[in-house]
Amino acid sequence: MSFRLSKADFDEGKSNDGNKDAMKQLVWDNQPIGLIGFYKDLPIAWSAFAPREKFIKLQKSRVHKPIDSKQVWSIPCTFIAKDFRRQGVSVALLKGVIGYAKENGIKIIEAYPTIPTQESIPDAFAWIGLFKSFERAGFKIVDQTSKSRPMVRYYID
Incomplete structure (x- = not known):
């Protein structure tokens, strides 16, 4: 929230x-609020996902201003349960978001992940997602006003 x-x-x-x-x-x-990823019956992953205008913090962001007037859905945060990190769950979750978008006629997905500046980062800086996961899921950088916080998009044909 x-x-x-x-x-x-x-x-x-x-x-x-x-x-x-x-x-x-x-x-x-x-x-629309997002998607939950499950392992068996256990919820292990979460991605907030909704039209950009639903997220007040994005509307006020100085770093991630809209780059155009296109309708985009945003992923402002993700979460992976500690025991399931570094196992590809983030990429699988993002591919689930992409699948949902395709099924629902959403054309552009936008996110604002972190590019870590050191080997290990505190969890508090990773909850917006890590760039490498988005890159592996097919997202591309479309704007980068901050060294460590690019804007990435996934375009659906």
Whole structure:
């Protein structure tokens, strides 16, 4: 929910279940929120995924301003359970997002992953996704106003 809410609203929602309630309401309203990856019956991966305009933080971003007026769906964050990292789950999750997009007539997927500047990075910097995973899934850099945070896109024919 951090990309969908202002910082003040998100911070307030952490202390009173407001963020959980807001997510539940999106589900009940049948709004696109993202995809969950499962291993057997265990949820191990998550990708937020919705039209860019649904994410308030992207609307206010100085680093990732829209590069054109095309309708894009954004992936502002991903999560892989610790025991499943470095096993290709991120790429599989992104390919799942691409498959969903193809099935639903979405033409452009956009994301804002991290290019690590050192061998190991704290989890707090990896939750937006790592560039190598997006690259392996077929995303290409379309803008790079920040050395470590490119804008990438996947175009669907």
